[in-house]
Amino acid sequence: MNTKVTIAGVTFKNPVTTASGTFGSGMEYSEFVDLNRLGAVTTKGVSSVPWTGNPVPRIAETYGGMLNAIGLQNPGVEMFVERDLAFLKQYDTKVIVNVCGKSVKEYVEVVERLSEEAVDLLELNISCPNVKEGCIAFGQDPKMIAMIMDEIKRHSKQPVIVKLSPNVTDITEMAKAAEAGGADALSLINTLTGMKIDINRRAFALANKTGGMSGPAVKPIAVRMVYQVANAVKLPLIGMGGIQNAEDALEFIMAGASVVAVGTANFVNPYATIEVIEGIESYMKKNQISDINDLIGCVK
Amino acid sequence: MAEIKKTKAVITENVKLCDGIYSIWLKEESIAKASKPGQFLSIYCKEGSRLLPRPISICEINEEKTMLRIVFRIAGAGTNELAEAKKMDEIEIMGPLGNGFFLENTSNSILIGGGIGIPPMLELAKNLPGKKQIVLGYRSETFLVDEFKSYGEVIIATEDGSVGTKGNVIDAMREHGIVDGMIFACGPTPMLRGVKNYASEHNLIAQLSMEERMACGIGACLACVCKSKDKDHHSNVNNKRVCKEGPVFYADEIEI
Numbered sequence: 001m002n003t004k005v006t007i008a009g010v011t012f013k014n015p016v017t018t019a020s021g022t023f024g025s026g027m028e029y030s031e032f033v034d035l036n037r038l039g040a041v042t043t044k045g046v047s048s049v050p051w052t053g054n055p056v057p058r059i060a061e062t063y064g065g066m067l068n069a070i071g072l073q074n075p076g077v078e079m080f081v082e083r084d085l086a087f088l089k090q091y092d093t094k095v096i097v098n099v100c101g102k103s104v105k106e107y108v109e110v111v112e113r114l115s116e117e118a119v120d121l122l123e124l125n126i127s128c129p130n131v132k133e134g135c136i137a138f139g140q141d142p143k144m145i146a147m148i149m150d151e152i153k154r155h156s157k158q159p160v161i162v163k164l165s166p167n168v169t170d171i172t173e174m175a176k177a178a179e180a181g182g183a184d185a186l187s188l189i190n191t192l193t194g195m196k197i198d199i200n201r202r203a204f205a206l207a208n209k210t211g212g213m214s215g216p217a218v219k220p221i222a223v224r225m226v227y228q229v230a231n232a233v234k235l236p237l238i239g240m241g242g243i244q245n246a247e248d249a250l251e252f253i254m255a256g257a258s259v260v261a262v263g264t265a266n267f268v269n270p271y272a273t274i275e276v277i278e279g280i281e282s283y284m285k286k287n288q289i290s291d292i293n294d295l296i297g298c299v300k
Numbered sequence: 301m302a303e304i305k306k307t308k309a310v311i312t313e314n315v316k317l318c319d320g321i322y323s324i325w326l327k328e329e330s331i332a333k334a335s336k337p338g339q340f341l342s343i344y345c346k347e348g349s350r351l352l353p354r355p356i357s358i359c360e361i362n363e364e365k366t367m368l369r370i371v372f373r374i375a376g377a378g379t380n381e382l383a384e385a386k387k388m389d390e391i392e393i394m395g396p397l398g399n400g401f402f403l404e405n406t407s408n409s410i411l412i413g414g415g416i417g418i419p420p421m422l423e424l425a426k427n428l429p430g431k432k433q434i435v436l437g438y439r440s441e442t443f444l445v446d447e448f449k450s451y452g453e454v455i456i457a458t459e460d461g462s463v464g465t466k467g468n469v470i471d472a473m474r475e476h477g478i479v480d481g482m483i484f485a486c487g488p489t490p491m492l493r494g495v496k497n498y499a500s501e502h503n504l505i506a507q508l509s510m511e512e513r514m515a516c517g518i519g520a521c522l523a524c525v526c527k528s529k530d531k532d533h534h535s536n537v538n539n540k541r542v543c544k545e546g547p548v549f550y551a552d553e554i555e556i
Contacts, residue, residue, distance in 0.1 A: 051537070267516045
């Protein structure tokens with residue numbers, strides 16, 4: 001039985017990774033799961049300098065989901081390389097580093113700093129809804145996506161994944177712009193911008209007023225978008241959005257994703273990633289599927 | 301660091317202490333064995349639409365270290381579900397989480413609990429040596445008072461003045477002239493801010509147990525941060541994770 005998948009020339013032992021921001025750099029979850037078993041670990045967003053993030057409260061639960069507005073708090077690329085990458089190097093898994101910035105220059109600084117490090121793929125975060133400058137501002141305009149991709153490709157040594165925002169009228173337009181700009185793969189979806197009001201305090205539940213919605217409630221939207229994008233571009237896709245178990249993951253794969261990412265489910269169940277991997281394997285056994293690649297995009 | 305475990309626990313008792321406040325004993329030996337005063341548990345809901353665990357502090361660990369007690373307030377649908385749980389029901393829990401109180405060898409301790417910050421002070425009271433003054437602040441109806449009386453002098457404040465000092469815990473401490481000992485406090489942020497000021501006014505060391513909205517409970521999501529005075533070694537910014545570096549901090553470490 002083959003569970004190996006290859007995207008942008010990088011082969012994963014299985015199609016399961018983590019969604020950026022839900023798994024730190026793996027350290028906390030390594031107490032629960034053997035990171036060696038994951039296809040890849042996708043890290044929390046890293047910027048050129050440390051970011052403090054947003055004021056609290058940063059999260060709120062919603063029906064079948066949650067809102068977050070962490071604001072990409074991170075220790076900056078230097079500490080990330082020294083501590084987090086050094087930690088991940090001990091494991092036999094691929095490393096995808098999520099890169100964020102408030103300007104093109106800042107993205108380039110991170111990409112250049114990582115160019116000689118043990119990083120398999122870069123994931124360009126141009127879709128975080130919780131940081132006002134950069135990020136989503138880039139991800140909602142196809143011209144900006146093409147421009148930033150062009151600039152990044154000039155400096156990057158590793159293949160580049162562009163993470164797409166669902167907060168657009170037509171996600172295929174953004175996917176095509178990323179492809180035209182030289183992206184090697186796409187990941188989708190980032191969170192959907194949402195809001196919750198605390199009626200007892202008569203105030204916003206989040207200090208940031210709005211936050212990114214994730215969790216099982218968003219899954220049908222994410223599956224639909226993966227399907228649309230798979231039919232619009234030739235690039236390999238990393239699908240995510242509300243994956244809680246293998247059945248959810250297989251929907252994304254059949255819609256056209258080569259790799260799937262487990263996100264919010266990690267908060268609900270720290271063993272979720274492993275359970276998804278094992279569940280995919282048992283589905284393959286039960287249905288006599290010898291190669292996972294036969295399932296990718298099999299529903300037309 | 302003690303090992304964190306996510307597992308099923310059996311409810312051996314669930315009683316209502318007063319309006320909206322419940323006490324549950326849970327049987328889960330390995331977590332009970334590893335737990336210390338001031339640590340907390342993540343309690344998962346059975347209803348799948350409520351994704352995130354509820355962080356609830358450990359109120360007591362039984363003598364044999366086989367059972368854990370939580371005392372909590374119904375704050376929404378999740379804690380309501382927990383309040384309705386029956387004896388012998390199984391619930392999913394993760395713990396022990398966070399670092400507890402630092403049990404320094406002090407001869408005089410001042411334990412301060414406000415509202416639903418009162419329960420964790422009970423296990424602490426059991427474990428601290430020496431003289432203990434225990435200051436408890438309530439809105440109106442009191443709970444756990446008799447249990448605290450076995451461990452020290454109990455001073456009560458109620459907002460409506462129905463029992464003890466009318467006002468908050470700081471008012472009660474001023475009224476009773478409590479100015480000697482190490483402070484251990486848990487309660488809402490405005491109370492902790494008051495305790496921090498009171499401690500600095502009287503030149504006392506204070507340990508504060510913080511509360512914040514959490515998602516993962518294990519330090520990965522960075523939802524539950526509090527501002528720190530100095531740059532934190534992990535975050536590399538002036539933020540500390542309440543679930544991981546906390547929930548207990550020395551008052552001079554954090555900005556509240």
